[in-house]
Amino acid sequence: MIDAANIKQLIACQQCDVLYERPQLKQGQNAKCTCCGSTLIERKVDWINHSFYWSIAGLLMLLPAILLPIMGVTLGGQYDDASLFECVLALIDRGFYMIAVLLFLFALAVPTVRLVGVFYLTYSFKYQYLRPCQLSFFRAFHHLDNWTMLNVFMLGIVVAMYKLVDDTELSINLGLVTYTCWMICSTLAVQYLDQDEIWQTLEQRFGDQ
Ligand SMILES: [Zn+2]
Numbered sequence: 001m002i003d004a005a006n007i008k009q010l011i012a013c014q015q016c017d018v019l020y021e022r023p024q025l026k027q028g029q030n031a032k033c034t035c036c037g038s039t040l041i042e043r044k045v046d047w048i049n050h051s052f053y054w055s056i057a058g059l060l061m062l063l064p065a066i067l068l069p070i071m072g073v074t075l076g077g078q079y080d081d082a083s084l085f086e087c088v089l090a091l092i093d094r095g096f097y098m099i100a101v102l103l104f105l106f107a108l109a110v111p112t113v114r115l116v117g118v119f120y121l122t123y124s125f126k127y128q129y130l131r132p133c134q135l136s137f138f139r140a141f142h143h144l145d146n147w148t149m150l151n152v153f154m155l156g157i158v159v160a161m162y163k164l165v166d167d168t169e170l171s172i173n174l175g176l177v178t179y180t181c182w183m184i185c186s187t188l189a190v191q192y193l194d195q196d197e198i199w200q201t202l203e204q205r206f207g208d209q
Pocket of ligand 1: 014015016
């Protein structure tokens with residue numbers, strides 16, 4: 001019979017749902033499903049430091065990415081440029097409230113919260129500052145992950161709107177370069193997170209509270 005303690009030692013393949021006993025892995029090792037070959041768990045090497053420093057790099061890029069002009073617009077011989085933040089304000093100004101809210105949420109707020117989340121988690125693991133509330137924090141963080149790729153989609157909409165609203169010529173500016181770097185740092189910071197180890201550690205310490 002399987003009791004609650006044993007259930008925690010089981011792991012399911014995310015592709016085909018086969019259950020396995022959780023293997024004990026060392027850093028750099030991974031376990032694969034014998035049925036479909038997909039990776040069950042991967043112990044990432046030095047993930048805390050990798051994620052921590054990528055998240056710091058991302059946080060440093062944050063302000064330039066939001067405040068530097070992302071694109072320049074030439075209309076009737078006149079050149080104008082706008083940062084991402086100014087794009088949100090311009091959309092509100094023109095009455096595109098829904099798109100302004102979506103752009104703010106998915107291109108600015110969600111990626112920022114996510115990056116701060118990675119920084120907070122890795123900081124806590126690096127300096128052993130683990131607290132029971134981090135279990136629910138990590139659950140919320142996990143849900144947020146589903147909404148991250150929308151920022152690329154939102155940027156596409158902004159560019160398309162500029163092209164639709166005015167007969168303009170667009171040029172790429174430094175803001176878009178820093179925004180892309182910000183996204184790369186942010187993606188790498190999340191990519192390096194060993195989510196399974198975070199679950200395991202937090203569950204073992206605070207799972208019963
Ligand atoms: Zn499988």
